[in-house]
Amino acid sequence: VIPEILEALRQPRTARDLAGELGLPLGVVEDVLRLLAGRGYVRAAGIDCHACSVRALCQGSGEKVWCLAPGAWRTGSPAPGPGPAPPA
Amino acid sequence: VGNPNTGKSTLINALSGADLQVGNWSGTTVERMEAHFSCGGRRVTLVDLPGTYSLSATTPEEALARRELLEQRPDVVLDVVDAGNLERNLYLTLELTELGHPLVVVLNLVDEAAEKGITLDAAALERELGVPVVATVASRGQGLAEVAARALHPALPGPQVSYPPLIEEAVGELARSLEVPHRRWLALAALAEEEVEVPEAARPVLEKWRHRLREAGVDAFLEIAEARYRRARDLARAAAGEARGGHGLTERLDSLVLHPVLGVPVFLAGFFVVFRFTYLFSDPWVEFAGAVQEVLAGWIGALGLPRLVRSFLAEGLVGGLGTVLAFTPVLFFLYLALSFLESSGFLARMAFLADRVMKSVGLPGRGFLPLLLGFGCNVPALYATRTLEGFHDRLRVAMAIPFMACSARMTVFALFAAVFFPRQADLVVFGLYLGGLSLGLLTAMLLSHLTPPSVTSGVMELPPYRMPTAAVLLRLARLRTMDFVRGAGGVILAAVLVVWLLLNVPPGDLSQSLYGRLAGALGFLFRPLGIEDWRLVGALVPGFVAKEVVVGTLGVSYLGSQAGTALGLNEGLQALGQALVAALQGTLNAFPAMVGLPQLVSAPPEVPGGLPGALSASVSPAGALAYMTFVLLYTPCVATMAAQAREFGRRWAAASAAWQLTLAWLAGLLVYQVGSRL
Numbered sequence: 001v002i003p004e005i006l007e008a009l010r011q012p013r014t015a016r017d018l019a020g021e022l023g024l025p026l027g028v029v030e031d032v033l034r035l036l037a038g039r040g041y042v043r044a045a046g047i048d049c050h051a052c053s054v055r056a057l058c059q060g061s062g063e064k065v066w067c068l069a070p071g072a073w074r075t076g077s078p079a080p081g082p083g084p085a086p087p088a
Numbered sequence: 089v090g091n092p093n094t095g096k097s098t099l100i101n102a103l104s105g106a107d108l109q110v111g112n113w114s115g116t117t118v119e120r121m122e123a124h125f126s127c128g129g130r131r132v133t134l135v136d137l138p139g140t141y142s143l144s145a146t147t148p149e150e151a152l153a154r155r156e157l158l159e160q161r162p163d164v165v166l167d168v169v170d171a172g173n174l175e176r177n178l179y180l181t182l183e184l185t186e187l188g189h190p191l192v193v194v195l196n197l198v199d200e201a202a203e204k205g206i207t208l209d210a211a212a213l214e215r216e217l218g219v220p221v222v223a224t225v226a227s228r229g230q231g232l233a234e235v236a237a238r239a240l241h242p243a244l245p246g247p248q249v250s251y252p253p254l255i256e257e258a259v260g261e262l263a264r265s266l267e268v269p270h271r272r273w274l275a276l277a278a279l280a281e282e283e284v285e286v287p288e289a290a291r292p293v294l295e296k297w298r299h300r301l302r303e304a305g306v307d308a309f310l311e312i313a314e315a316r317y318r319r320a321r322d323l324a325r326a327a328a329g330e331a332r333g334g335h336g337l338t339e340r341l342d343s344l345v346l347h348p349v350l351g352v353p354v355f356l357a358g359f360f361v362v363f364r365f366t367y368l369f370s371d372p373w374v375e376f377a378g379a380v381q382e383v384l385a386g387w388i389g390a391l392g393l394p395r396l397v398r399s400f401l402a403e404g405l406v407g408g409l410g411t412v413l414a415f416t417p418v419l420f421f422l423y424l425a426l427s428f429l430e431s432s433g434f435l436a437r438m439a440f441l442a443d444r445v446m447k448s449v450g451l452p453g454r455g456f457l458p459l460l461l462g463f464g465c466n467v468p469a470l471y472a473t474r475t476l477e478g479f480h481d482r483l484r485v486a487m488a489i490p491f492m493a494c495s496a497r498m499t500v501f502a503l504f505a506a507v508f509f510p511r512q513a514d515l516v517v518f519g520l521y522l523g524g525l526s527l528g529l530l531t532a533m534l535l536s537h538l539t540p541p542s543v544t545s546g547v548m549e550l551p552p553y554r555m556p557t558a559a560v561l562l563r564l565a566r567l568r569t570m571d572f573v574r575g576a577g578g579v580i581l582a583a584v585l586v587v588w589l590l591l592n593v594p595p596g597d598l599s600q601s602l603y604g605r606l607a608g609a610l611g612f613l614f615r616p617l618g619i620e621d622w623r624l625v626g627a628l629v630p631g632f633v634a635k636e637v638v639v640g641t642l643g644v645s646y647l648g649s650q651a652g653t654a655l656g657l658n659e660g661l662q663a664l665g666q667a668l669v670a671a672l673q674g675t676l677n678a679f680p681a682m683v684g685l686p687q688l689v690s691a692p693p694e695v696p697g698g699l700p701g702a703l704s705a706s707v708s709p710a711g712a713l714a715y716m717t718f719v720l721l722y723t724p725c726v727a728t729m730a731a732q733a734r735e736f737g738r739r740w741a742a743a744s745a746a747w748q749l750t751l752a753w754l755a756g757l758l759v760y761q762v763g764s765r766l
Contacts, residue, residue: 001317002310027176031141032317038146039309 005032012045012067033066043069089153089184090168091177092139093551095196097121098560099168099226100134103236120156127236135162141176143183143273144282157187158270164242165189166235171201171208171223172552175324182248182316182323185217186273190242193221194235199228200552203337206328213327219243227557247272249319252311254304255279258297265290280309338433338552345434351441358434359521361682362425363514368681370417371506371513372674377414379667381406382698385647386655386663396595400588403647408584411643411699412636415499419572422498424565426463431556431564435460440550449529450536452476455485459528462492463521464568466724470731480539483736487535487744488528490724490732493521495572496635500719503639507700508712516713524720527751572636583630583637587644598645617718617753618711618760628718634725646702710763714756721752 019026036042044064106123121136138149145151169177214221220238224231262275385402443453462469473482505513590603607626627641733741
């Protein structure tokens, strides 16, 4: 679960995008992101509304876009389990 | 214990008959609550903890849940799991198995899981976990007897998660040096570098293993979390079938309710229905309560008591306190409707929809929930701002909260709207609520130019839609109405006593009494607003203490000048019987009236008497609307001012009160000047 999420976050994504791409329940992805953000592995990069055609009318909050936190991943620390190692 | 919004408080209420606060959103329970009941001849204490996703304690509520589990050593832990979100919920379950407490898993909300097409195998989960697993629908009482029975025979769970060999080795050695029952969990948390207290004696072992893991390039935190998530996934697959495709109820409703364009009109319509429901169903019972009040005053008049005692009982107690209590049906039906919005999940979505509007006026999106709470009572709403980050975010929301029409102000609106705008009462009150909200947001917007920008994240979690049972709604409405009666009772009684005393010093013409002259002296301020009657002006003064007092004071001062008619016992009973029949007819008529159909039973024509009659003769409809506007916007109550002073300092509280008074007067002036020309 976590290696896949970290790998996918090489490109900024919303929790919903991650859940769709990885076939995980949205709630699980949100929890993992909360956990990782709490320890400084990932951070919210902004709110994703730019692609929405009704953004001027929208009352929604948009969705947080998540990305890897720069420098937060410890040097030499591989991602857990079978997932590929993230960049240092 | 369990994830947020899984029905923990509902389960405890259902098991014990307690009245813990329940709601369909994350974070309804923010403190430790207890309830008691007897089970199998034993007295059982149930402890309700705030919802938490893990034992990592990233919020104060999660820290409270963790502290309770670690320090209080419960006899048994009931882990309430949302059956429709098994994989997510089982992460916490796995942590709980590592704590070493006897455990029972309550697989709640199985009805919602079934609606999603998820087939559950509680027995398979029980086999995998090695602890009792009970499927329940707590809100409908399903499975409760089994929970109670199996909680008396819980099982001690064994290790559930296999961690990588190096971590297992580290946990083994570290756990042996820890002399606490939850040693496996503590060893894991310490290796993951969570904030936990490790005994001095175990520190060298811990440091040794942390060093070894770092040397080996192992990130213990990630490895431990990953192992738990994988095990949670395996367990969920073993216990729950795949949900069938297609969109569930929540997705289908959200496509309409959260629609970018239709969302706001849908919610405005929803709130209008709330007010229409409140008026149509409460009006017959307000009339009935008014009739009870008149009969009581009549009976007191027939007792042959000394004039002063009779005056106090009939005009002071029955006229003042009785007038406020007469409006409790309005509050009951309002709370009933709001409880439905809250429990069903619509209220949380309103906060979600308001996010963009909130941000445009410099408020954090999450600040809308305290604003919504302000419609019930401003004081807890002010304390709810503590959930926001940053002093200035909190301040902006707190300055907007006093403009939210609390339920105490509803009694004034209900009285005046029924007297002056009987056909559009629901629309008038709806407009006042929206007006208060708009001016609150305007206040925040003005303040955002003076204070630094928002720092609070706007992201919030949406609960699923749920159909609350009638029993839950009635219980919530009853509890909140009783809270109002209990909370307001003392203040109203004291204010009514003072007002009655001032009205009778010196005895005789009330307008020449101390109260009449004091109120008359303030009259010049309210003449431009079309409010000339000294009794209307006078009621605004004790209204500073609490808005519940306004109607009571009006009752004392208006009814004090009317000679009550003495009633015999039979006459009174006959009048009460007629009033009851009329109330029942009115309730029957309310059902078709909700959808604009003709009445089922022809209602008798209404003849305004008592306070409504006296009021209608003392002010014009435009003046009445200005009066309601002033009541909506001026300082809500002493308790709100005190809460503002405590949270933000006296200067901000004083500035807020001054702004409210200014805005109330200006808005009242505008309403009267425009209204009287239409």
